Amino acid sequence: MPTYQYRCEKCGHLFEHAEHLAEHKSAHPSCPKCGSETSQHAPTPFIAKTSKKS
Known part of the structure; x- marks a missing residue:
């Protein structure tokens, strides 16, 4: 189940x-x-990690 960030107005x-x-x-x-x-809803940045090195 995903976790989302929220900001109270x-x-x-x-x-x-x-x-x-x-x-x-x-x-x-x-x-x-x-x-x-x-x-x-407060959008959050994310970094995708992969197993391959570029």
């Missing part, structure tokens, strides 16, 4: 939430810090 707290791919589009988890339900 009320207090600005950045938090992670694990959810299925099917529910990610409609998920709006509540902030663990202030309890607000106004969280937005």
